[in-house]
Amino acid sequence: MSEQTPLLSIRDLNLHYHSSGGIVRAVDGINLDIHRNEALVVLGESGCGKSSLAKALLRLLPRNVATYSGQVLLHGKDTMPMTEERFRRDVRWSRISMVMQAAMNSLNPVVRVGEQVAEPLRVLQQWSRPKAMARVAEVFALVGISTDFLQRYPFELSGGMRQRAVLAMALVTRPELIILDEPTSALDVLTQASIMNVLKRIKQETGTSYLMITHDVGTSSELADRVALMYAGQLVETASASEFFNEPAHPYSKLLMASVPRLRQTERPGAIPGQPPSLLNPPDGCRFAARCPSRFDRCLADPPPMALNERRRVSCWLFDREAPA
Template identity: 70%
Template sequence: MRESPLLRVEDLALHYQTRRGVVRAVDGVSFDLQRNEALVILGESGCGKSSLAKLLMRVLPRNIHHTGGRITLGETELGTLSDERFRRQVQWSRMAMVMQASMNALNPVVKVGVQVAEPLRVLRGWSRARAMERAAEVFTLVGVSTDFLSRYPFELSGGMRQRAVLAMALVAEPELVILDEPTSALDVLTQASIMNALKRVKQEQDTSFILITHDVATSSELADRVALMYAGQLVETCDAGRFFTEPAHPYSRMLMASVPRLRQRQRPEPIPGHPPNLFDPPAGCRFAERCPHRFAPCGEDPETIRLGERHRVRCWLHDDSTRRGGR
């Protein structure tokens, strides 16, 4: 019998109010995450990945038009917590986040070690000495010399600053860490080094991760499962091995066909067309205009089809009644 998930997300929605209208950035997203599991959320720029992360962490801008759904962390339904209780009981202590472009998030006039230790001093009331000792432990875990604790951010390279921000997220030993494009501004060797550090943390601290990225190659290093996002919705969720070798959704297949491979002569194939406008998303399947398998039922919003124990796909091609002409 499978244990209850660490995180359960049900029918999550986040819409923004702008001068041009309402943007449906996250629209009916559901998934779960087991303990000590790494879930990679893939998708093109603008599909709602970062908005989903910010909604999970409750770090939202002021122009919110609508939010909905349920988020459960362990036995705690997060929607029942006030902002103050969420900040004290969940943020950093149970769930932390490494923001996109986080290398620029460090205070330039405060030493790195002090910034990494700060969550322990603020949330747990630890002494400076005890908090700095823990910061040194986490620096070692992420592969940074403890000598850098006494440095200022401008004295660190981009890769070192990224590791420092990761250490800050890990210092309070949260159950879940959300990583939003953590390697996007780094060179290939530094990306590999950061991913190795994440794998070591996952193994040694029993930490769960949600990695948000559009980089298929980087995501494959850490992923236990993959969730593919398109136009504010999850279109496929399954084990990483299955996704990278036998994806089920047409978008998943076309995405994998667009990735260059070292040991194959087949050239990458670009995905034609453009994602839909989230100010006015089309009725029915949002990928239909770009899909080579489009047929009549795609004019209706697809149901989420279960293909295996934890394999879900949002596509009429996998609905038996549709293939038999029932719709």
């Protein structure tokens, strides 16, 4: 296997849902790579499909799935043909784990925290309880929790400590990739900064890769090596973090960055006009066209390809060589 092979490759991934109004195209043809020891941040407005992307990668699928297709390649091997039992045993939580939104809802209120963090080791890897608890103590130290908390219940922990406990649960099996779904959304600013520092230190010390899903541009910039921007179920731009935050290319990216308040700016932050399209009946052309100040006729008729170059991809006719000037 080549050293250049991505840790995880997503190819033409689709996750559509049945609903009373029709088919919801939540994840619609996503192509993305995540490399070793990389923090990839997936940004986008609420309802754009970010959390559905995470569920698709871990097969945490609801009952109303209409379409689930594409390829999810781990070290170049497609996991989609795996049976559910093999995927549960070999991939989910063993090699790819997840920190869910709302940490308190992820913890059983009547089971001690240490026992919950040890559960993946006991169930998936059949470790004895003493061995598993010793590993939990190691991970607690890594995320900055005293071993005194092993015997505590979730309601005895602060919001920040619960978030660290959920992070410890994701780390306990030594996965190669951790999916972080809005990991700081319910925390105050100081606790957010503390959790982000923990994540950066873990990445540096263990080489773990992250896929962080968020709509918080400011927080994500602390961790990101690369950024992927989603809009209405599709990717519109992927770039290095420095390129994206300093020189956004897609019109949506530019408007999004202009809407972020900055410490020393004198002008008021901008706003993105209009509303995202319905995922029940998305437009035929560019899905951002109705809100885009740079649109022209082709944008309304044809979906743009991912263009520009291999290092930076932008889904916009402005970057296609055949588009009119």
